[in-house]
Amino acid sequence: MNLRHIAAGAALALALPLAACGGSDDSGSGAWTYTDDVGTELSLDAAPERIVAHKDVAVALADMGLGDQVVATFGAPANSDPDLGLQSENLDLEEVEDVTGGGDYGDIDLERLAGLEPDLIITSTFGDDTLWYINDEVAGKLEGSYDIAVLNYEGETVESVLDNAERLATALGAEEADFEEGRTALADVNERLATVASEAGDPSILAVAPSADLLYVANTPAYIDLIHLRDEVGLDLMTPDESDLDEGGYWHNLSWENADFYDPDIAMWDSRGGEANRDMLEDQPVWNGVTAAEEDAYVPWRVETAPSALGYATTFGQFADDLEEIS
Template identity: 35%
Template sequence: MRHTIRAAAGLLAVGVLAGCGAPAPTEQGGGWSWTDDRGVTVQLDHRPERVVAQVSAAGALEDFGVPVVGTFGPLVRDDGSTEPEAGSVDPRQVVDVTGPGYGEVNLERLAGLAPDLVVSGKYAEYPGLWHLVQDQEEAVKRIVPTVGVQQSGLSLLDAIGKYEELARALGADVDSPQVQADEAAFHAAAQRLRDIGARMRGEGKSILAVGGTKEEFFVVVPERNPDLDFYVRELGLPITAPRNPDAASGGYFERLSWENAGAYPADILLWDARSASMTPEQMKQNPVFAARPEVAADRFAEWDAVAPMSYASYARIMGRLADQLEAGLARS
């Protein structure tokens, strides 16, 4: 269960950390310096050009114009499609340095890329970086400096801003027409969700964010996730918060037995769409879950729990979410 729950700040409720903000990098005489959200300062004799990143960090950097040479973490599904967590990363254009176990990397393959920098998200409740457990991070740091980026305990826009500023420091043109178009698309999609939220509240309808494994059913705490918190606080989506978050796992979700899968009513279920969590069809094998009215009516919407923090990524995600919520409301 350790693997499942570690995926929890991944599996069902990613979030965390209220670290310090990164100041502008310094480049003097060809040198480069960056202080990350752990308070760790990386100093190099040149701006990093060969970046390896955890897949969602890689997706965010790519969207802001920083190419990566390698990734670690879930990249390709069994059917050959790209994992949602990787966003716009093209698996054919990167080297996967993921190791055999959770939070591990292939150190020989990593070293072979001659990287200048490793970038990943950072979650306060867990040692090490995202998809990089503490002992592995220590091994990685003997090869290449690491940067941790705060990915929750802050607003979605602030989280996106952190990757934008890191991308700027890495030489990307984050004021390009493409990034500006991505930002405009983000705000347009956000307005669609704001309108849907107003409609749902007016009709007294609610959303529940959930996921499951063979052992347990999970109800997600919206405020622990930058995206869900943004949907609730800024856009007004009526996402129900569970009453008893599991403190031992960081308070990201409430853990329930499948016998209690009907504990929280909802009109639409927002389900964790990653391969680590069950699909709606798999969850329907449980009779308690299958008996829920919204399940019988197939009122589901996807939740990409650890998507890349970029305007481009969330413009796509929020647009799809708006489509799925509208479809669910049409069936209610």
């Protein structure tokens, strides 16, 4: 698994317009057509009722009133520290069938999948024609046997993600009223975050992902949650120079000897490895010279977020709580 697989998940861009007028058959019967983000035209005899989805998408569907249609999920194992992982009050992932295979990254248990007889599989892409948590070998076996809707993360914003997620949910049978709670909660938490940051003196924030050999510093424009926090909320997100970025444009890769290249007021650490990631930062002597480390100003970067308004409201609300705690 490369770092792009490790790091991509910060956000979903669910741009799935319907092929004709933007909605499926109003009567709930008859053929269902859909054109996904990569241009695949899906055509089913009826609207999908049995969906297998990547965990993030499954939670988003449940947030928008479609949890009963999710028959299974797949994806990375649950976070070792559940409070830092994917959050949902509407879908208990432990109670839903998991068809993730036991092999390498992107493996799916095809026998268990077949037994569920799904109408539709939903995953996502971060570009380069790769499917999120479906490796090339598995993708080849799925092709021709299952309809797969691919959601694009690349080049989107939180707002466009939510608009398109709601179009997808509407096509699958959700009502506009199913989105209202999340939209209201997200608007409220945006205001709260701006207030918390202002009261804390508008600190500079650096999003990082530690590893054994390198410190990866996130490129803000590559992650829609960071873009939102910077552009819509007004937080001071530090951003690497373009000339310092890796080939994918996601990170500035620093050796631990150069871990003090940036001097943020607050370190926003990638929580997908659980508290062990924060521990890794705290064990590095050069890093411990930056302001955030000296002030013990750490907040989790909860990358695992459902692409629904309620999902982002939950994640950003937790971020506001974390900021308040260290301010």
